[in-house]
Amino acid sequence: MALREEESGVNLQSSALPSVKEGGTSKEDSTAMEEGRRWEDMQVDCLVNIFRRLGLDDLTVSVPFVCTFWWRTSLDPTCWRVLNLRSLDFKTWSQFSRSFASRYRLRTLSFSAFLRLVVHRSHGSASELIFPLSSGASVHDLAYVSINCPRLRTLALPDKLMLEDDLRIPEFIGRWKDLEQLELETKPTSFLETVAAIGHNCTRFARLKVRGLIGKEDASAIAMCLPELKQLELSGSYLTKDELAVIVSGCRKLERLTAKDCLGFQADEELLRLASGIHSFEHEGSRLLGDNGYETDESEQQSGFFYW
Known part of the structure; x- marks a missing residue:
């Protein structure tokens, strides 16, 4: 029996699945049957x-190698609805990468190949x-x-993308009509276009996380493109009270606003x-002063350079 993942480039041969045998049973299967138990x-x-409920490491490295029944059952698409790749370490020397490469008889684990496998x-x-x-x-x-995950509701992007990739984010966002949540660890160059694409295409969008200037x-x-927004996280960003006021005034349905450890504003009475009217407004650690003790000013904000 040869198992081939055509889309990923990862080939799962019978030699890579020692406990999965066509027309026979593994040692584990035989033991279970002798005791009157069958998977x-x-x-x-x-x-x-x-x-x-398992992570991708268990679904790819552990479960398929228990028995034939477990392997076949694990291929149910329901098991692959949540693709949390952030919990895995793709460095060549990591335990996960070495285990995966060993199981599937690969020289090294490629992130792109693994992504295509799980998708x-x-x-x-x-x-x-x-x-x-x-x-x-x-x-x-x-x-x-963007093509093979048309039903995405939650998307968290990497924190570092090449400029040419960054500029295509709005194009990809436009394909996810059901998108409800987007996390941007750093504000992309195409942020304005991205927000516009969300407002135009994603009618169920409710949560945005972004950090930057x-x-x-x-x-x-x-405020203009996402008036239905319910949760907004800006922690670690640079923004003034004026920007916050614009957002709060435009996003009238906000239920949670998180702006911790920001620079440029302080939560005063105004x-x-x-x-x-916001159920939860978290602003701990936000301040007007920089670490050098000098008050921030508009020229510093407009320069486009902000370090944290």
Whole structure:
């Protein structure tokens, strides 16, 4: 028996699956039958319900190698709806990478190949995709998931993208009509276009996380394009009270606003009164002064350079 993942480039040969044998049973299967227990006797739905709660490391490195029944059951697309890649370490010397490469008889583990493997197994049903912070993800990876994960509701992008990849984010966002949550660890160059694409295409969008320099245009875009926004996280950003006021005034349905450890504003009575209609306004650690003790000014904000 040869198992081939055509979309990923990862070939799973019978030699790579020592406990999965065609026309026979593994040692584990035989022991279970001798004791009167068979994995085949367990309801598939029950096992799927267990597997869908596991991480991608267990689903790829552990589960398929237990027995034939577990391997076949793990291929149910329901098990691959949540693709949390951030929990994995793709460095060549990591335990996960070495275990995966050993199991599947590979020289090294490629992030792009692994991404295609798990996306292919989801058969278009993936609803949550979380990229590693620094994965080396390329525009080809983003294009691939934008086509093969049409039902995404939650997306977390890497913190570092090449400029040419950054500029194509709005194009990809426009393909996810069901998108509800987007996490941007750093504000992309195409932020204004991205927010506009969300407002135009994603009618269920409710949560945005972004960190960076939030200027007047950015605040206005959030207020104008995302009036239905319910949760907004800006922690670690640079923005003034004026930008916050624009956002709060435009996003009237905000239930939670998180702006911790920001630079450029302090939650005074005026701002607290303006945000009084928000159920949760978290602003701990935000301040007007920089670490050097000098008050920030508009020229520093407009320069586009902000370090944290």
